[in-house]
Amino acid sequence: MELFFNKNYRDKLNSDSKILYAFLLDRLSLSQKNHWIDEDNNVYLIFTREEVQENKTVTRAFKQLTDTNLIAEKRQGLGKPNLIYVGKIQHEEIITNIEQE
Numbered sequence: 879m880e881l882f883f884n885k886n887y888r889d890k891l892n893s894d895s896k897i898l899y900a901f902l903l904d905r906l907s908l909s910q911k912n913h914w915i916d917e918d919n920n921v922y923l924i925f926t927r928e929e930v931q932e933n934k935t936v937t938r939a940f941k942q943l944t945d946t947n948l949i950a951e952k953r954q955g956l957g958k959p960n961l962i963y964v965g966k967i968q969h970e971e972i973i974t975n976i977e978q979e
Contacts, residue, residue: 880970881967882896884967884969884970890945890946891942892942894938898939898940898943899943899964902923902943902949903964905923906964916961921964923964924959925959949965950962950963
């Protein structure tokens with residue numbers, strides 16, 4: 879829900895990007911079970927664009943997630959899929975003023 883209300887994401891991510899992020903978070907648990915961990919002890923996904931039908935919508939969603947630091951990709955080269963690292967949502971700090979009488 880935070881992606882819909884947090885000012886860091888609500889206007890920078892379209893609905894497709896928010897859904898893709900949820901899908902990638904779900905896949906993260908599978909990566910953990912498979913022990914897909916790099917040399918820096920970070921869990922990564924192996925996920926091709928073809929799995930979500932490569933098109934402008936998916937390309938735009940991946941770009942928006944990258945631009946907001948919700949994912950990072952590492953190229954493997956030679957036609958291999960990129961490694962995808964899922965970032966954490968930066969929670970907004972809500973400050974309230976409580977007047978005391």
